[in-house]
Amino acid sequence: xxxxxxxxxxxxLRGVHRTHGGGAAVVHALRGVDLTLRAGELVxxxxxSGSGKSTLLNIAGGLDSPxxxxxxxxxxxxxxxxxxxxxxxRRRRLGYVFQDLNLxxxxxxxxxxxxxxxxxxxRARDAREEALRSLEEVGMQEVADRFxxxxxxxxxxxxxxxxxxxxxxxxLLADEPTGALDSETGxxxxxVLRRRIDAGAGGLLVTHEPRxxxxxxxxxxxxxxxxxxxxxxxxxxxxxxxxxEVATA
Amino acid sequence: xxxxxxxxxxxxEQPMYGAQLRSEFEARTAGTWPLNVGQVYTTLGRLQRDGxxxxxxxxxxxxxxxxxxxxxxxxxxxxxxxxxxSPESTPRDELTIKVALGVTLSDVDxxxxxxxxxxxSLRHLQALTRDKRDAVAKEDLARELVxxxxxxxxxxxxxxxxxxxSRIRRARRRTTTPLADxxxxx
Numbered sequence: 001x002x003x004x005x006x007x008x009x010x011x012x013l014r015g016v017h018r019t020h021g022g023g024a025a026v027v028h029a030l031r032g033v034d035l036t037l038r039a040g041e042l043v044x045x046x047x048x049s050g051s052g053k054s055t056l057l058n059i060a061g062g063l064d065s066p067x068x069x070x071x072x073x074x075x076x077x078x079x080x081x082x083x084x085x086x087x088x089x090r091r092r093r094l095g096y097v098f099q100d101l102n103l104x105x106x107x108x109x110x111x112x113x114x115x116x117x118x119x120x121x122x123r124a125r126d127a128r129e130e131a132l133r134s135l136e137e138v139g140m141q142e143v144a145d146r147f148x149x150x151x152x153x154x155x156x157x158x159x160x161x162x163x164x165x166x167x168x169x170x171x172l173l174a175d176e177p178t179g180a181l182d183s184e185t186g187x188x189x190x191x192v193l194r195r196r197i198d199a200g201a202g203g204l205l206v207t208h209e210p211r212x213x214x215x216x217x218x219x220x221x222x223x224x225x226x227x228x229x230x231x232x233x234x235x236x237x238x239x240x241x242x243x244x245e246v247a248t249a
Numbered sequence: 250x251x252x253x254x255x256x257x258x259x260x261x262e263q264p265m266y267g268a269q270l271r272s273e274f275e276a277r278t279a280g281t282w283p284l285n286v287g288q289v290y291t292t293l294g295r296l297q298r299d300g301x302x303x304x305x306x307x308x309x310x311x312x313x314x315x316x317x318x319x320x321x322x323x324x325x326x327x328x329x330x331x332x333x334x335s336p337e338s339t340p341r342d343e344l345t346i347k348v349a350l351g352v353t354l355s356d357v358d359x360x361x362x363x364x365x366x367x368x369x370s371l372r373h374l375q376a377l378t379r380d381k382r383d384a385v386a387k388e389d390l391a392r393e394l395v396x397x398x399x400x401x402x403x404x405x406x407x408x409x410x411x412x413x414x415s416r417i418r419r420a421r422r423r424t425t426t427p428l429a430d431x432x433x434x435x
Binding site for chain 2: 048191208210211213214215216217219221228229231
């Protein structure tokens with residue numbers, strides 16, 4: 001294929017397999033998944049429960065390792081990193097937005113957002129500055145000094161997103177990020193993700209909500225650990241026409 | 250609906266002539282129901298016959314007649330907004346028929362039918378979502394509501410497809426007997 005005018009590839013899954021257990025009880029969660037995520041692209045991943053969506057996201061984010069195949073983040077295979085280096089990649093390049101907010105209740109919004117930067121060795125003052133910028137990006141600067149308990153669910157989720165986005169991360173991984181939010185707040189969360197992606201990041205969004213998947217540039221369908229439709233039509237503006245991704249099922 | 254009720258509703262705000270009614274109707278419903286001027290005048294003629302509107306004075310220099318509501322017309326507008334639109338929807342659409350027939354024919358891969366439709370419906374949903382974001386950005390509330398209506402309808406279709414798919418898979422696993430149509434909405 002011609003790569004000439006395609007935006008840069010941020011994340012690639014190459015022939016990814018993941019099996020759990022062994023012998024008669026072996027479960028094939030993923031059975032050879034190829035997926036390419038480019039800058040400026042939001043890709044939704046859909047499929048019935050047990051199709052491998054969450055496994056795919058965990059593997060893409062280096063939280064789980066493939067049994068076979070490679071995960072390549074910004075040109076480097078995750079498998080080639082040491083544990084420490086992998087942890088650093090997770091802190092610097094990958095942003096996770098999960099359904100469980102996991103904000104630390106004894107830290108303010110700004111402290112929660114600054115935490116990954118401080119863990120990464122940034123000075124407290126610089127980390128706070130970055131955190132405030134990130135909170136502003138999600139429209140939450142006014143709750144910077146509040147504790148999670150003093151915020152609404154929607155505010156907490158947006159703070160969690162600010163934390164996922166803080167710093168120069170360009171690969172965003174979201175698993176049902178709108179969780180239990182009402183539909184309007186849920187859409188605001190998607191709008192925040194979308195803006196960051198339009199500004200040059202890339203995102204994988206696992207969801208079972210068609211309405212949320214519709215915010216993506218393309219939709220990948222998983223079925224029994226296989227991609228059955230990669231959503232490439234060749235006519236979408238942002239989508240890549242990566243023929244390598246066409247279903248093998 | 251009726252274009253009738255739509256025109257009456259607009260006239261409840263102020264008297265208007267045909268071309269004005271047409272452009273107001275289209276602007277306020279985000280072009281979702283295009284009208285031609287002939288249709289507007291025919292409808293106005295019937296409304297006049299039925300005593301719901303009347304001419305508001307003589308024709309102007311350009312021969313345009315302005316119409317206003319009668320008391321009966323005003324009552325009709327009130328009743329229209331106060332009553333519900335029939336929530337009954339018929340499952341007699343092409344996709345329903347295709348899936349229903351597909352499950353009874355042994356050489357049709359209904360799973361593939363469902364996936365083809367779902368992928369296309371999701372692309373449609375993506376286009377609608379872009380449209381909605383644009384409407385929100387331009388603070389065009391009427392257009393946003395109209396687009397949202399289509400979003401809900403398409404979303405419902407995708408959910409129905411998801412449901413059908415898992416239902417069919419379950420049925421296929423259990424038996425090779427053709428499905429009963431217990432899942433079809435009625």
